[in-house]
Amino acid sequence: MPLTATRWLAEYAWLPAHAEPTPDVLIEVEDGRISAVTPLTPGSRPPSGVDVYADAVPLPGLTLPGLANAHSHAFHRALRGRTHGGRGDFFSWRERMYAVADRLDPDTYLALARAVYAEMALAGITCVGEFHYLHHRPDGGAYDDPNAMGAALVEAAAHAGVRLTLLDTCYLASTVDGRPLAGPQRRFGDGDAAGWARRAGAFQPTDSHARVGAAVHSVRAVPADQLRTVADWARDRQAPLHVHLSEQPAENDECRAVHGRTPTALLADHGVLGPDTTAVHATHPTSADLTLLADSRTGVCLCPTTERDLADGIGPARRMADAGIRLSLGSDSHAVVDMFEEARAVELDERLRTRRRGHFTPVDLFATATAAGHAALGWADAGRIAVGARADLVTVRLDTARTAGVPPVGVFFAAGAADVDQVVVDGRVVVADGRHLSVDVPAELSASIEAVTPS
Ligand SMILES: [Zn+2]
Numbered sequence: 001m002p003l004t005a006t007r008w009l010a011e012y013a014w015l016p017a018h019a020e021p022t023p024d025v026l027i028e029v030e031d032g033r034i035s036a037v038t039p040l041t042p043g044s045r046p047p048s049g050v051d052v053y054a055d056a057v058p059l060p061g062l063t064l065p066g067l068a069n070a071h072s073h074a075f076h077r078a079l080r081g082r083t084h085g086g087r088g089d090f091f092s093w094r095e096r097m098y099a100v101a102d103r104l105d106p107d108t109y110l111a112l113a114r115a116v117y118a119e120m121a122l123a124g125i126t127c128v129g130e131f132h133y134l135h136h137r138p139d140g141g142a143y144d145d146p147n148a149m150g151a152a153l154v155e156a157a158a159h160a161g162v163r164l165t166l167l168d169t170c171y172l173a174s175t176v177d178g179r180p181l182a183g184p185q186r187r188f189g190d191g192d193a194a195g196w197a198r199r200a201g202a203f204q205p206t207d208s209h210a211r212v213g214a215a216v217h218s219v220r221a222v223p224a225d226q227l228r229t230v231a232d233w234a235r236d237r238q239a240p241l242h243v244h245l246s247e248q249p250a251e252n253d254e255c256r257a258v259h260g261r262t263p264t265a266l267l268a269d270h271g272v273l274g275p276d277t278t279a280v281h282a283t284h285p286t287s288a289d290l291t292l293l294a295d296s297r298t299g300v301c302l303c304p305t306t307e308r309d310l311a312d313g314i315g316p317a318r319r320m321a322d323a324g325i326r327l328s329l330g331s332d333s334h335a336v337v338d339m340f341e342e343a344r345a346v347e348l349d350e351r352l353r354t355r356r357r358g359h360f361t362p363v364d365l366f367a368t369a370t371a372a373g374h375a376a377l378g379w380a381d382a383g384r385i386a387v388g389a390r391a392d393l394v395t396v397r398l399d400t401a402r403t404a405g406v407p408p409v410g411v412f413f414a415a416g417a418a419d420v421d422q423v424v425v426d427g428r429v430v431v432a433d434g435r436h437l438s439v440d441v442p443a444e445l446s447a448s449i450e451a452v453t454p455s
Helices: 074-079 090-101 106-122 148-160 183-188 193-201 224-236 249-259 263-269 287-295 304-309 317-322 339-354 362-369 371-376 408-414 441-450
Strands: 007-013 022-030 033-039 057-064 067-072 125-132 163-170 210-216 241-245 277-281 299-302 327-329 393-396 420-425 428-432
Touching (some): 007 393, 067 106, 067 371, 074 090, 106 125, 106 428, 125 210, 148 210, 163 193, 210 224, 241 263, 249 263, 263 287, 299 371, 327 339, 362 371
Parallel strands (some): 210 241, 241 277
Antiparallel strands (some): 022 033
16 A cells, blocks of 8 residues: 555545545545546446556545544543443543543653544544643643643644644633632643733644644633633634533533523623634533524534543534534544544434434534534645545445445444544555554553553
């Protein structure tokens, strides 16, 4: 398998505005961009015995544009399978998460994130949004380079061969009424939003695979009078702005008690909502909240496998889509790294709630996992197999035990991450024959997780 190719011949490719995949598509690439897309109709094929496409590399299976993982906390991957021993909820899980956070430094985080992002590449994810708040030393003091942890994440994504939007996260308080950070949270803070903006603004990676956006951790962690500073910072840079929103009913209750309004209304009052903003989760919005999100053209990133894992609840995905809110997807805590599973959960969770089927079409789920996620991360030129788009090609086998006999249009209801066979990011092959070309993913996950998990 060549590391780069200029001509690929997809057995099937899912093209924009098509309700289902198209057979026999020639995809040509120049300088990391798609330069031509040509469906080969029977009439356009040469007579048998003549093969003018012999120099095109065949892609057996279904080729999708890159999948986008719009919400990640890379270090949460170290908790997979370790938090199921007893009862508990989001908050008991959070205590375990803080114990891992306490043990990370720029070197151990680079090793862990490199393995996690490579696991994502194996799953067909070509772009990740890292909601990053592990800024400082465990005691809250700055590293010599105050952005050493962010730089480690950018480097990790380069090693893994995926693009990264580093959503530098403002995290200042431990409660909605503004109590200071304590214990393992101290390393998240920058004092105030102006301090956050100074540090975040000093980090300007020049690598072409990375860009910087902003995040408000939540209305719990950023006091109301600091919100606008973060929103303005992002707007001045035309950078994506993300925010955890209404993941827990408790967040709504506390916000109402302190501010007399819902978290969504508070964000609206302080200029956080808008077309470049993505609310993460939005599991427990009111009807008025949905109107505020829709009217401001704020997107929502659903994280169904994490919301399931943490017993958060089921967000009103269909109502959001009906209101015109664009939906993207994230694997968040990485209990599962599989965008097919996230995508089908959007439909299947609606079925559980309503006891009816057929809320989202396959093409809805396809768009949510691809173009919508890239747009939410500020890469509007990715997520489509179209001329001019970034050459991200994710090929899913249709002959595995899971996908054999499945029509290509059914892939989001049948396939899993293990069915991804080849991944091209910006024209470069990152995964071939189901193997990452530069990272031994299982070995590096084991070693990097062992290094940071309390025994
Ligand atoms: Zn999150």
